Amino acid sequence: MTTYTFDDLAVVMGTYNEEAAIESVLGDIESVTDGRAEIVCVDSSDDRTPEIAREHGATVIDQPPMGYGYAVREALVAPDRPVVVTTDCDDTYPMEKLPAFLELINEGYDVVSGDRLYHGADAMPAFNRFGNAAFALLASGLMGERVHDTTTGMRAYRRELLHDIEWTENTGLSAELLIRPLLRGYEVREEPIPYRERAGETKLDPIEGGAAIAKSIVKVCLEEQFG
Numbered sequence: 001m002t003t004y005t006f007d008d009l010a011v012v013m014g015t016y017n018e019e020a021a022i023e024s025v026l027g028d029i030e031s032v033t034d035g036r037a038e039i040v041c042v043d044s045s046d047d048r049t050p051e052i053a054r055e056h057g058a059t060v061i062d063q064p065p066m067g068y069g070y071a072v073r074e075a076l077v078a079p080d081r082p083v084v085v086t087t088d089c090d091d092t093y094p095m096e097k098l099p100a101f102l103e104l105i106n107e108g109y110d111v112v113s114g115d116r117l118y119h120g121a122d123a124m125p126a127f128n129r130f131g132n133a134a135f136a137l138l139a140s141g142l143m144g145e146r147v148h149d150t151t152t153g154m155r156a157y158r159r160e161l162l163h164d165i166e167w168t169e170n171t172g173l174s175a176e177l178l179i180r181p182l183l184r185g186y187e188v189r190e191e192p193i194p195y196r197e198r199a200g201e202t203k204l205d206p207i208e209g210g211a212a213i214a215k216s217i218v219k220v221c222l223e224e225q226f227g
Ligand SMILES: Nc1nc2c(ncn2[C@@H]2O[C@H](COP(=O)(O)OP(=O)(O)OP(=O)(O)O)[C@@H](O)[C@H]2O)c(=O)[nH]1
Pocket: 013, 014, 015, 016, 017, 018, 042, 043, 044, 045, 063, 064, 065, 066, 067, 068, 071, 087, 088, 089, 090, 092, 128, 153, 198, 201, 202, 203, 204
């Protein structure tokens, strides 16, 4: 089996007015990967986010603001590199875990999914923590397999899988990206990660977003198991 290095890695994200966080996120990726990972930002900002991204050598793809999933879906299929990692551009996810994620892909996993709830996610608002635990239970019940964090923004994927599956969800894309591979028999592993408090404003309405995510989980689980 091929052993991938940081030269085979792309880190991709949707960015929507993340001026307060992007410097730190891209700086962390560069220092952890010695500047070797490709960075792709699908950007809908009207602040300085895209300029900062370009200064850091990131590929910036402009897109009108249509929601998380539209941005991340475009970002996921942009790189030619064989391993693609997603993150949010809000400084919540530990880029220092990139080597561990790559290592797990090298061990044979197709998807490595950051599990924020394992360590308690104290930095997450209580409402979100409760919601995320509930989504995980819902998905686990519908799939017959226990998962712990369906809505995490940090995952590593083998590139082919991203192109072999058709993705349909917007706010629920993160859950879809875990559920479809699992139910199709890909090797999926949840890896505990620490989670930090967000820098800058949230882009997600918790009630509306939460309802959309629950709907996506039910839809995707039913589609995969009953056509
Ligand atoms: N390009 C683009 N990016 C988006 C859009 N909506 C959200 N994003 C980005 O997607 C990522 C996730 O959004 P967040 O606001 O962090 O959503 P969240 O993680 O559910 O909420 P928090 O708990 O506040 O972090 C961030 O990097 C956003 O900038 C959009 O419409 N277009």
